[in-house]
Amino acid sequence: MVRILIVDDSAFFRRLLRELLSTEPGYDIVGEAVDGAQGLDMACRLKPDIITMDVEMPGMDGIAATRRIMEKCPVPILMLSSLTHYGAKSTFDALDAGAMDFMPKINGSSGGAMAQQLPLLKAKLRLLAGRRAALRHAPPPEAPRVHPSSAAGAEPRKCERIISSRGIVLIGASTGGPVAVQQVLQTMPADFGVPILVLQHMPPVFTQAFAERLDRVIPLTVKEAEDGEMPLPGHAYIAPGGVHTQLGWRNNKPAFVMREALAHEHFRPSVDVGFSTAASVYRSDVLAVVLTGMGNDGVLGARALKAAGGHVWTQDRESSVIFGMPMEVAKAGLSDAVKSLDDLASCLHSCLR
Incomplete structure (x- = not known):
């Protein structure tokens, strides 16, 4: 069973992810957070196998939350970001902060569009969740640097x-x-x-x-x-x-x-x-x-x-x-x-x- 924490300020998108994944065997939504600060708290308390993280949120955004989570209680993080130039740039900042991968929110207001991405989403969640054990012993992430x-x-x-x-x-x-x-x-x-x-x-x-x-x-x-x-x-x-x-x-x-x-x-x-x-x-x-x-x-x-x-x-x-x-x-x-x-x-x- 892959235990998932959803972090997103959009109630619609949280519900959409919950509905898409709750019907799939082997996936369990263990919590939902509305911003980065709540996501940090729930990540350390609930210890999920993986987190889906929005990039743009009020207060503590997804980049800051990712960095703090990787410092305090490392968990594989999959960024979900808008198909905009700003969303793309922010996603790379989140990857530098320690996120493992990303997926664009394809037509974020369309449940049908996201449903088409469900096979890829499930594959990423399961594979990245398998990396959780390796993160427990890894040093805090740093931006890529010259060897x-x-x-x-x-x-x-x-x-x-x-x-x-x-x-x-x-x-x-x-x-x-x-x-x-x-x-x-x-x-x-x-x-x-x-x-x-x-x-x-x-x-x-x-x-x-x-x-x-x-x-x-x-x-x-x-x-x-x-x-x-x-x-x-x-x-x-x-x-x-x-x-x-x-x-x-x-x-x-x-x-x-x-x-x-x-x-x-x-x-x-x-x-x-x-x-x-x-x-x-x-x-x-x-x-x-x-x-x-x-x-x-x-x-x-x-x-x-x-x-x-x-x-x-x-x-x-x-x-x-x-x-x-x-x-x-x-x-x-x-x-x-x-x-x-x-x-x-x-x-x-x-x-x-």
């Missing part, structure tokens, strides 16, 4: 030199990805010799806010990828939400090509699509990194990359929020190396030959 091995004056860890200056680095991620991606990219120098494409499962407004946030806090130039744009060294490109980012050709040079998703393609952007099309353009001159995430997006793409002679690294279980995507790639025999998040960040420094 000591990449700090000024320190020598990055030496790893394989496997791609040339004409290659590309690909990063695929889902649940837990925003914090992991920031931690990896934060160590990269501004003059990194190849472009980086990040394929993170995220809605359109969130990918834009994610790119803007990263551009402020890491040395690389970060932006959303655009149709027809040629990827440049020293840049990290965030694949926009809602469409697929492919690699193709323009004027005999590699370029991003956007296409609409087909009905059966649930992840937009898709790691499989990005990896597979990169294999046809860059061939063996690709290093793909599969980070934390639920599901198996990335397996087909990794297989295409390996067939073309490319290289694939996967994040290890211990440093993953959800060991789904990297596990599936490794289980399929497609991972050249399984590394911790810190090692992935350090080894990317020396991946160019």
